Each structure stands twice: as structure tokens, then as C-alpha cells.
Amino acid sequence: MPETMYGVALMGHGGPECLEWREDLPKPEPKAGEVxxxxAAAGVNNTxxxxxxxxxxxxxxxxxDAGWAGDALTFPHIQGIxxxxxxVAVxxxxxxxxxxxxxxxxxxMIEAGGAMRDPPWFLGSDCDGGFAQFCAVAARHAYPVESTLSDIELASFPCSYSTAENLLTRARLTAGETVLVTGASGGVGSAVVQLAKARGARVIALTSxxxxxxxxxxxxxxxxxxxxxxxxxxGKDAVEVVVDLVAGAGFPALLEVLKRHGRYATSGAVGGPIVELDVRTLYLKDLQFYGGTALEPEVFGNLVRLIEKGEIKxxxxxxxxxxxxxAAQAAFADKSYTGKIVLDVANPTGD
Structure with missing residues (x-):
């Protein structure tokens, strides 16, 4: 095993010029309880x-305060969630x-850096992630997966699909209900569409x-x-659940189309994080709001089982x-695609 590794290091906050290709990064050594x-591959995300x-x-x-948890990052930092x-070692x-x-x-991750974490840490944000040749994580967070899918295909799942499954779990979406999904063509949005259908729900997608x-x-x-x-x-009172990944100016209408006792769940704000809320709509319709960042304990295991059974693609x-x-992040920001953009880490030149 080499003592160093290749990877992309984030050297500060700013544009793509802050991402630096390195071949001298220290290879992590697994601590007790780590692997x-x-x-092989890592997906690109808004995060x-x-x-x-x-x-x-x-x-x-x-x-x-520009770190994920509201604190400062230490550079160089390896992203990739x-x-x-x-x-290869334990x-x-x-x-x-x-x-x-x-x-x-x-x-x-509730365990990271050799300690239990509350609140949990997020790979590539609170600690080094997958934009490098090697990555060390607590063994409990490395889930074996039996699948005929390629490494590239499998790398499209973890963040987007676990976020989507977590939102649907929090909102308690059940068979026969209708869910409205904003930003439906993105990584999380397209995952919500598939996972909601797997639950037997009716799906309305807001997209281009x-x-x-x-x-x-x-x-x-x-x-x-x-x-x-x-x-x-x-029309008003049309859906039981809204999964909103956009927010912005369209937010008020989302609450209007929710039925009484409807559930609103969000994990994104690509349309703008500041919204106009008429509190009367919230309390007169007895609505329930859910944020979705930290995963419920059962979510990732459920996701892996769905992958292994071929129920999501x-x-x-x-x-x-x-x-x-x-170039990958530029293509990601262009938003002219459906699904995920993935980095080939095992073959970093893409040849």
C-alpha cells in the first residue's frame, strides 16, 4: 500500500480554481473500528x-461559518459524499x-474520526470523503452491496437516494397517497419519484x-x-405530501395544494432559501413541516435492500x-440532465 494517494483537495472557498489535483495526499490509516x-467512484452533489x-x-x-455544521473548514479538505x-484494510x-x-x-455518520458524533457527521463535509484514492470510515457505515450494477452506477445512489428515502420516511408517505415533487429531474428529485412509486404512491413531478x-x-x-x-x-387541497427541493418564490403555492393535515418535507433550496410563509395557511390547515438532513436509522439499510432487489435503478x-x-461540476450546475453525474475515481483521467 502506498503512503500517499491521489485526489482532489479543496484549498479554500471560491470557484473551481479552489479544487487542486494532488498526488501527495496522506493516505488515511483506519482507526479501531474503521475500514x-x-x-472506485463518487457522485457529484449540490453539497x-x-x-x-x-x-x-x-x-x-x-x-x-461556511462549513456544513456552521463552523470553519480546515484546508486542504477532501470532499465527496x-x-x-x-x-482493502481494516x-x-x-x-x-x-x-x-x-x-x-x-x-x-453517527461514528466518525474514532468517536461517536451527535449531531452526526457527513462524509466529505465534516470529514474527508470520496474525491480521493482512499477513504477511511467507521465499519458500521460501510454497507456490503450485492449487485450486478457497475461501481459508477452504484455511486449514484448514496446521498441522493438516502436523502429521498429519508424525506419520504419522515413524511410517512403511504400507498394510495399523492406526492408532489419539485426539482424532480435532479438527483434527489428523481430518486423521490422512484422511491415514492416503490411505496405505491401517485407521483406528480414539477419539472421543465x-x-x-x-x-x-x-x-x-x-x-x-x-x-x-x-x-x-x-387546485387547492390536491395532495397529501409535498417534497420540495427548490423553495424560492414558488413556495406559497405548495402549501395551498396540500390537503388539510398535509405534510411538507424539504432538503434543498436551489430556488432560494428565503421564502414567504403565511402562517395562517400553516395552522389553519394543520400542516406538518419536516426538514431532512440526518438520516433515520433504518433508511440506508432499506435503500441497500431496494438496490439489491432491483426495485430502483x-x-x-x-x-x-x-x-x-x-468540468463535472460545470455540467452539474448546467442542470440540463436528469439524474446524477458521477466521477470515476479508480480511473481518474477517464481514459
């Missing part, structure tokens, strides 16, 4: 870009028989006209243009070598 993973530009800062992208790879107390397992890493056929192909029962008058399309829109992370 060392040779990373990566938000952390890079300082979006999580409540001030003016102030580096002092989606990890698929193989265990720390003390971990069964050596696990070496060779192909695994997906649970991105929300160009992506409607893609969403119908994965189970959307109805598609509505994201610029349409939502109330005119659906990967939506890989494009693949880039790890060294082309700047």
Missing part, C-alpha cells in the same frame, strides 16, 4: 458546490474477512418540459411545467474522470 476503502462557494454561511459567505468502493476490532467487500458508504418524458419513464404519473400556475393545474447522466472534476 479503509479503495474508492460539494455549496461547501466550496461558502453557501452554508449565514453571513456573506464568511469562511468562519457519495462513495462506492472496496474494503482497523483493530473489525473482522478481516470484510477485506474485499464491495461497499456503499452511508453518508450520514424537456425532462418530462424522462420522469414519466421512471414512474411519474403526472408532470407539470415548473413555470406553470400550480394552483390552476391542481440508477440514473447516470454523465461520467467524468476525477481529474475533470471542474
Amino acid at each position: 479503509l476503502i479503495a474508492v 460539494d458546490i455549496n461547501l466550496r462557494v461558502g453557501w452554508y454561511s449565514k453571513g456573506d459567505n464568511d469562511a468562519e 457519495d462513495v462506492c468502493g472496496r474494503i 482497523g483493530a476490532g473489525v473482522d478481516p474477512a470484510r477485506i474485499g467487500e464491495r461497499v456503499l458508504v452511508e453518508p450520514c 418540459a424537456a425532462k418530462m418524458n424522462d420522469l414519466r419513464a421512471i414512474g411519474a404519473d403526472q408532470c407539470i411545467d415548473r413555470n406553470a400556475d400550480l394552483l390552476a393545474e391542481l 440508477p440514473l447516470v447522466a454523465a461520467t467524468f474522470g476525477l481529474r475533470d472534476i471542474g
Whole structure:
């Protein structure tokens, strides 16, 4: 095993120029209770870009509170919350028989850095992640996966699909109910569509006209243009659940289309984090609001079982070598695709 590794290091907050290809990064050593993973592939997420530009800062992208948990990052920092790879070494107390397992890493970790964490840490944000040759995580968060899918395909699942499953778990979506999904063509949105259909729900997808056929192909029962008058399309009190990944100016209409006792769940705000809320709508309709970041304990295991049974499918829109992370993030920001963009870490030049 080498003493150093290759990878992409985040050197500060700002544009893509803050991402630096390195071949001299120290290889992590697994602590007691940890495994060392040779990373095969890693997905690209909003979190990566938000952390890079300082979006999580409540001030003016102030580096002092621009970390995921509202604190400062230490640089160089290795991002990457989606990890698929193989265990190549184990720390003390971990069964050596696990070496060779192909695994997906649970991105929300209650154990990290050799200690229990409350609140949990997130891979690639609170600690180094998958944009490098190797990654060390607590053994409990490395889930063996038996699947004919490729490493690239499997790497499209962890963050987006566990976030989606967590939102549906929190909102208690059940068979026969109707869920409205905003930002439905993105990684989390397209995962919500598939996972909601797996629960037997009716799915309404809010998206652009160009992506409607893609969403119908994965189970959307109805598609509505994201610029349409939502109330005119659906009417008041039309759905039991809203999964909102956009927020922004369209937020008030989402509450109007919810039925009394409806449930609103969110884990994103790509349309803008500041919204207009008429509190009367909230309390007169007895609505319930749910945020979705830390995963419920059962979520990731349920997701892996769905993958192994073939009940959900990967939506890989494009693949880039790890060294082309700047181009991958530019393609991600363009939003002209459905599904996920994935980095080939094992073959970093993409040749």
C-alpha cells in the first residue's frame, strides 16, 4: 500500500480554481473500528458546490461559518459524499474477512474520526470523503452491496437516494397517497419519484418540459411545467405530501395544494432559501413541516435492500474522470440532465 494517494483537495472557498489535483495526499490509516476503502467512484452533489462557494454561511459567505455544521473548514479538505468502493484494510476490532467487500458508504455518520458524533457527521463535509484514492470510515457505515450494477452506477445512489428515502420516511408517505415533487429531474428529485412509486404512491413531478418524458419513464404519473400556475393545474387541497427541493418564490403555492393535515418535507433550496410563509395557511390547515438532513436509522439499510432487489435503478447522466472534476461540476450546475453525474475515481483521467 502506498503512503500517499491521489485526489482532489479543496484549498479554500471560491470557484473551481479552489479544487487542486494532488498526488501527495496522506493516505488515511483506519482507526479501531474503521475500514479503509479503495474508492472506485463518487457522485457529484449540490453539497460539494455549496461547501466550496461558502453557501452554508449565514453571513456573506464568511469562511468562519461556511462549513456544513456552521463552523470553519480546515484546508486542504477532501470532499465527496457519495462513495462506492472496496474494503482493502481494516482497523483493530473489525473482522478481516470484510477485506474485499464491495461497499456503499452511508453518508450520514453517527461514528466518525474514532468517536461517536451527535449531531452526526457527513462524509466529505465534516470529514474527508470520496474525491480521493482512499477513504477511511467507521465499519458500521460501510454497507456490503450485492449487485450486478457497475461501481459508477452504484455511486449514484448514496446521498441522493438516502436523502429521498429519508424525506419520504419522515413524511410517512403511504400507498394510495399523492406526492408532489419539485426539482424532480435532479438527483434527489428523481430518486423521490422512484422511491415514492416503490411505496405505491401517485407521483406528480414539477419539472421543465424537456425532462418530462424522462420522469414519466421512471414512474411519474403526472408532470407539470415548473413555470406553470400550480394552483390552476391542481387546485387547492390536491395532495397529501409535498417534497420540495427548490423553495424560492414558488413556495406559497405548495402549501395551498396540500390537503388539510398535509405534510411538507424539504432538503434543498436551489430556488432560494428565503421564502414567504403565511402562517395562517400553516395552522389553519394543520400542516406538518419536516426538514431532512440526518438520516433515520433504518433508511440506508432499506435503500441497500431496494438496490439489491432491483426495485430502483440508477440514473447516470454523465461520467467524468476525477481529474475533470471542474468540468463535472460545470455540467452539474448546467442542470440540463436528469439524474446524477458521477466521477470515476479508480480511473481518474477517464481514459
